[in-house]
Amino acid sequence: MKNLLNKWNQLSLVKRIIIGLITGIILALTVPDAVKPVAIFGSLFVGALKSVAPILVFFLVMSAISQHKSGQKTNMKSIIILYLLGTFMAGLVAVVASFMFPVTLKLGAGVENVTPPGGVSEVLKNLLMNVVDNPVKALTNANYIGILAWALLLGLALKNAPESTKTMISNFSDALSQIVRWVINFAPLGIMGLVFDTIATNGIGSLLSYGQLLLVLVGTMFFMALVVNPIIVFVNIRRNPYPLVLKCLKDSGITAFFTRSSAANIPVNMSLCEELGLDSDTYSVSIPLGATINMAGAAITISVLTLAAAHTLGINVDLGTALILSLLSAVSACGASGVAGGSLLLIPLACSLFGIPNDVAMQVVAVGFVVGVIQDSCETALNSSTDVLFTAVSEFAQWRKEGKEINISKSPVKKCS
Template sequence: MNSSRLFSLLFHGNLVKRIFIGLLLGILVALISPSLNALVGFNLADKVGILGQIFVRSLRSVAPILVFILVIAAIANKKVGSKSSMKDIVVLYLIGTFLAALTAVLASFIFPSKVALVTGDHSLSPPGELSEVMSGLIFNVIDNPITALFNANFIGILAWAIGLGVALRHASEATKNVVNDFAEAVSKIVHFIIAFAPIGVFGLVAETLGDKGLQALGQYIHLLAVLIGAMLFVAFVINPILVFWKIRRNPFPLVWTCVRESGLTAFLTRSSAANIPVNMALAKRLNLDEETYSVSIPLGANINMAGAAITITILTLSAVYTLGVEVSIPTALLLSVVATVCACGASGVSGGSLLLIPLACSLFGISNDIAAQMIGVGFIIGVLQDSTETALNSSTDVLFTAAVCISQEEDNK
């Protein structure tokens, strides 16, 4: 294979396929490494692990500025419709996302997941009581913004980003365009880093399986099962309940239509933004109000993130359980709220929700380095996780829009 074909294989084409190739190669290197050890004089799996470490370090460095800029841009440029139906849809989006985070907490309590992490000498200061969590939260919120960025204090970063975003809603369009340009620039950097995800996954899997053995692969499968199980529960239990609350009749025909015609396409494209035209066409076939769905569906692609809330919550709690931190019910509820806010600000790039895991981990005193390792774990299982997450997010956009439109039609009769 010549160099140009190898470069094309590694850096172009479908990201899922490339990550899957990296995953398989990582497993292969981990399996053959003990046999090659005597021949080459070093542990091959351990040596290629530096590729995974570089990838994790890159994710750790970009995450703080990504959260800061994207949240400012999202709030400053958000145009919420004045129609009452839009308010109902936004409320449904937020309730659905919060209930998804709560479902993820319950799933993690029932089926706790642990993964192999390199903790090293990192000091961990887990919270004792809710009062300790709240006091730490308040001190982090009022942190100096420069210090917050420098120390990756994600709670402080989020607080300043929300404050600046709200203030900039009254700024001139030129200023908002500059903020948008910064957000686009940061997103391009993230796209560039994620392009190296297959190589990073290759290094992470080879090093982890070479050190921990194939039982680590079983941990990934368990974690993936919990994630997908929680997403399916939300799609076929929580969402139908919310839809029934709105339309007061059997919700499953509408649920199945949205999953089949929107969710399946989103599963394959792995992009809520790319699935907007599909949702628009489906909304038109359902005879929904065009003035409503033309705003609610693009808005939902940005803030209706039930799948992202599940991913952030379960991966955060996986890190928590791995480190042996006790989680109280009030702290878990606070995590659900934080995960909801994080999900609403998730980047639209593939794997964007993973980059917000450090923010949720900061609630438990988990270091940014360990949180970045959880991002790496997310990319390892992302072959199926991200596709299922996108399918849930995107199909719910048109589902909740349809529920509110149908409800209003019934009220107007």
């Protein structure tokens, strides 16, 4: 048994996750009733990630800001620009895809017990109110905008504190990071439980009637991940972008696909940034921020489903309105919640651009929940993996200017000439 455990631990985390994934699929398709308790592993894994993420972000950001020295460079400005550019480009690509492959929906019953925001102003108001949220409440509710705001303020206030105080905060940060590593080691069991629960509960048959919609949604997300994002990476680092793109998709996207929560994937992204050798002062802020405002997948979902509703109702969409939709979906996506299905409640907001009644828009949200098993998983994988991608790209671009060597795991990007 000891030798078996040693061999298991010698495997890379991704290989262990793949084994867990395959095991979950086999169990769900063969003996779903006999092994129902397996699903608890998924709930425990996601629950552990969600519970540690808020306090991890709080102490990491506070520690990084308190120990930041004047004149020390960070890349936050370029990272935020990349986040916003990527989200807008995703909305634009989704609009183009919807024109090339128009989708119509079979609308039925509406969605109950959900309340979408009334407009862009309400989305922005909610964001601002989250900034001034009570710190204890922000930690309890995993309000990352509020957590970031309080961590930044406390970090700034502690810049002149004694070194012993800063060391204590840093020690707390390191201890929480170690807890995260322990949790991530249970990812194979967690993924096994999650995929088992998804297949055993929902099956595949319920998705077949929405095949065309799923193809447009998932196809657009893959195009964004494997074509548009690599172009953005290449423009910045002037080297083959795919080693970095594929590493982010593999190490961050896989877990995000199954957890379906950008917030739950924050610890995974932190660990990946550390592995890439990035500056902790930067990624401790950019990763939780990205989980809130870097929402390329959400922009795609909002645009595709809104235009599907317009096509279904026979509404003519001109080029100008389509461009406004791209911008609106990007702004709305930045206000999407970092939890499963957060982008769907913003669809009525985008539908209002075309005068689509709210009751019809909520039926479109219902369709979104039906295909959400796949759509939301792909959306979160794109969102979360891109948080790491753009954080790394910003820093690597700076390294390129300074002539430093850039190494992406075992796939090196040769030293700049």
